[in-house]
Amino acid sequence: xxxxxxxxxxxxxxxxxxxxxxxxxxxxxxxxxxxxxxxxxxxxxxxxxxxxxxxxxxxxxxxxxxxxxxxxxxxxxxxxxxxxxxxxxxxxxxxxxxxxxxxxxxxxxxxxxxxxxxxxxxxxxxxxxxxxxxxxxxxxxxxxxxxxxxxxxxxxxxxxxxxxxxxxxxxxxxxxxxxxxxxxxxxxxxxxxxxxxxxxxxxxxxxxxxxxxxxxxxxxxxxxxxxxxxxxxxxxxxxxxxxxxxxxxxxxxxxxxxxxxxxxxxxxxxxxxxxxxxxxxxxxxxxxxxxxxxxxxxxxxxxxxxxxxxxxxxxxxxxxxxxxxxxxxxxxxxxxxxxxxxxxxxxxxxxxxxxxxxxxxxxxxxxxxxxxxxxxxxxxxxxxxxxxxxxxxxxx
Amino acid sequence: xxxxxxxxxxxxxxxxxxxxxxxxxxxxxxxxxxxxxxxxxxxxxxxxxxxxxxxxxxxxxxxxxxxxxxxxxxxxxxxxxxxxxxxxxxxxxxxxxxxxxxxxxxxxxxxxxxxxxxxxxxxxxxxxxxxxxxxxxxxxxxxxxxxxxxxxxxxxxxxxxxxxxxxxxxxxxxxxxxxxxxxxxxxxxxxxxxxxxxxxxxxxxxxxxxxxxxxxxxxxxxxxxxxxxxxxxxxxxxxxxxxxxxxxxxxxxx
Numbered sequence: 001x002x003x004x005x006x007x008x009x010x011x012x013x014x015x016x017x018x019x020x021x022x023x024x025x026x027x028x029x030x031x032x033x034x035x036x037x038x039x040x041x042x043x044x045x046x047x048x049x050x051x052x053x054x055x056x057x058x059x060x061x062x063x064x065x066x067x068x069x070x071x072x073x074x075x076x077x078x079x080x081x082x083x084x085x086x087x088x089x090x091x092x093x094x095x096x097x098x099x100x101x102x103x104x105x106x107x108x109x110x111x112x113x114x115x116x117x118x119x120x121x122x123x124x125x126x127x128x129x130x131x132x133x134x135x136x137x138x139x140x141x142x143x144x145x146x147x148x149x150x151x152x153x154x155x156x157x158x159x160x161x162x163x164x165x166x167x168x169x170x171x172x173x174x175x176x177x178x179x180x181x182x183x184x185x186x187x188x189x190x191x192x193x194x195x196x197x198x199x200x201x202x203x204x205x206x207x208x209x210x211x212x213x214x215x216x217x218x219x220x221x222x223x224x225x226x227x228x229x230x231x232x233x234x235x236x237x238x239x240x241x242x243x244x245x246x247x248x249x250x251x252x253x254x255x256x257x258x259x260x261x262x263x264x265x266x267x268x269x270x271x272x273x274x275x276x277x278x279x280x281x282x283x284x285x286x287x288x289x290x291x292x293x294x295x296x297x298x299x300x301x302x303x304x305x306x307x308x309x310x311x312x313x314x315x316x317x318x319x320x321x322x323x324x325x326x327x328x329x330x331x332x333x334x335x336x337x338x339x340x341x342x343x344x345x346x347x348x349x350x351x352x353x354x355x356x357x358x359x360x361x362x363x364x365x366x367x368x369x370x371x372x373x374x375x376x377x378x379x380x381x382x383x384x385x386x387x388x389x390x391x392x393x394x395x396x
Numbered sequence: 397x398x399x400x401x402x403x404x405x406x407x408x409x410x411x412x413x414x415x416x417x418x419x420x421x422x423x424x425x426x427x428x429x430x431x432x433x434x435x436x437x438x439x440x441x442x443x444x445x446x447x448x449x450x451x452x453x454x455x456x457x458x459x460x461x462x463x464x465x466x467x468x469x470x471x472x473x474x475x476x477x478x479x480x481x482x483x484x485x486x487x488x489x490x491x492x493x494x495x496x497x498x499x500x501x502x503x504x505x506x507x508x509x510x511x512x513x514x515x516x517x518x519x520x521x522x523x524x525x526x527x528x529x530x531x532x533x534x535x536x537x538x539x540x541x542x543x544x545x546x547x548x549x550x551x552x553x554x555x556x557x558x559x560x561x562x563x564x565x566x567x568x569x570x571x572x573x574x575x576x577x578x579x580x581x582x583x584x585x586x587x588x589x590x591x592x593x594x595x596x597x598x599x600x601x602x603x604x605x606x607x608x609x610x611x612x613x614x615x616x617x618x619x620x621x622x623x624x625x626x627x628x629x630x631x632x633x634x635x636x637x638x639x640x641x642x643x644x645x646x647x648x649x650x
């Protein structure tokens with residue numbers, strides 16, 4: 001670590017190198033920390049978590065009881081022991097609360113004044129965070145599984161909505177109307193994601209085993225559909241041609257640079273695709289247990305080298321290296337199935353929520369000062385806050 | 397004191413004291429070239445009992461058996477390279493959509509031709525081996541492909557199916573297959589079930605790998621037990637946990 005710092009100071013290394021190395025070290029050290037807790041408000045399972053990208057301070061969670069909670073993740077108390085308190089809640093007593101379970105919650109990408117939630121009560125509500133009243137309600141004819149707003153869009157403000165209906169709706173935030181429909185899937189759409197690289201590219205995953213990539217400006221149909229055999233017709237049975245998975249595709253995630261797309265399916269496989277060509281990179285992650293009938297929210301790390309994928313797998317979260325498919329570790333701590341997880345890129349923390357109603361914070365373990373025998377005298381003088389031990393000159 | 401060993405990324409490995417990448421069953425020779433995968437395949441092939449089938453069947457190794465020894469993505473890449481170069485052939489074995497069998501091309505040709513000695517279908521089979529197997533790396537063939545590209549007639553296709561080189565997949569398409577493998581697949585499935593049962597019935601559903609290798613096998617298990625162990629570990633039917641007494645195989649309930 002000191003070697004990296006000296007090299008950066010001397011200009012031998014790019015500043016990015018130190019940052020990447022330290023981020024990776026922190027991600028590899030993720031553990032449940034007894035000092036960090038998240039307030040338990042939800043009585044039932046938690047379906048979706050989102051952390052806002054502007055400050056990285058507020059977290060939204062949507063639960064199976066229709067309740068939406070906003071938490072403050074920052075620790076200004078000065079003590080290491082901290083519980084992330086719920087700042088405000090859209091509880092059952094609120095007049096506008098969703099009637100059934102909230103499936104997806106998402107912050108507005110540009111500020112925390114607004115957030116969007118969609119639910120099994122067939123409505124999608126755009127909420128004003130100050131007053132906790134919906135500024136806009138979009139009604140649909142069937143259960144909504146997933147929605148997504150483009151994180152980089154400047155020219156449009158569309159929300160893509162995946163419902164039980166095979167048609168994907170695009171709703172406009174500015175006008176408040178459903179302006180566009182994307183046709184092509186044959187079964188319910190379980191997950192939709194905008195690309196973080198191009199504001200018009202959208203990927204959708206459906207229960208008909210297909211994943212389609214669309215350009216919303218094009219009226220005629222999808223750009224391409226992901227094929228797990230890369231066109232090699234010999235491998236699959238002749239009915240299952242051109243499918244991304246051998247079962248329902250229930251999870252989608254772009255990497256933070258938008259160059260790759262990850263999909264998970266109920267055939268217990270996870271696949272990595274090149275998002276520009278739709279080619280299966282054939283990285284083999286092994287068996288990624290997946291029994292979810294609805295969507296699964298998984299996440300990719302940012303700013304590390306190599307990048308990691310955090311996938312909820314039963315009641316634990318599996319961490320894989322993105323490009324080689326190696327299983328790094330399983331984060332165990334939940335009492336029941338884990339449904340969603342979200343990576344906090346600034347602090348390299350992982351928040352995961354599940355059916356047990358708990359949100360667990362996985363925090364990087366700080367370097368332990370294990371040269372305690374010699375430094376006992378000096379330690380007594382310093383405060384009790386954990387700190388990097390400067391005497392670790394041996395480390396790289 | 398933190399008793400758990402921390403995972404350390406490559407960039408910080410100066411003394412190589414804590415190499416976290418060894419934790420989950422990944423073997424430490426990461427820099428494997430093509431030679432090592434090939435030699436592993438040959439080692440695994442020695443486990444295959446030839447006498448049981450009276451030498452009629454070439455030695456078969458399953459692709460997922462390699463996953464238990466090397467890194468999965470690398471195995472896939474190397475196997476594809478070997479297939480492209482024509483030295484290795486891959487077959488869909490039929491009992492599991494993901495179970496692919498690997499046979500060396502030379503072995504396969506020798507055994508098939510030996511099996512065809514004195515039969516009327518010999519000429520067609522030879523023609524098939526030359527034209528199709530040497531050039532095309534597909535696992536299955538459709539009717540127009542056979543008729544148009546390779547110029548086989550319908551009756552010739554029937555002869556190929558009869559000789560066992562092609563197996564019906566659905567109307568108008570065939571899998572490439574190895575003749576006389578019916579018995580192999582039957583014994584394989586039986587043996588897999590038996591070995592898996594041995595792990596399941598052990599106390600706590602787990603058994604040390606070395607211990608399992610020493611056990612006496614029932615008459616259901618016709619192959620070498622190591623062949624089956626590699627199979628169940630690679631297919632992730634058991635979880636392989638590294639412990640201080642060696643590798644532990646734990647039954648996965650799914």
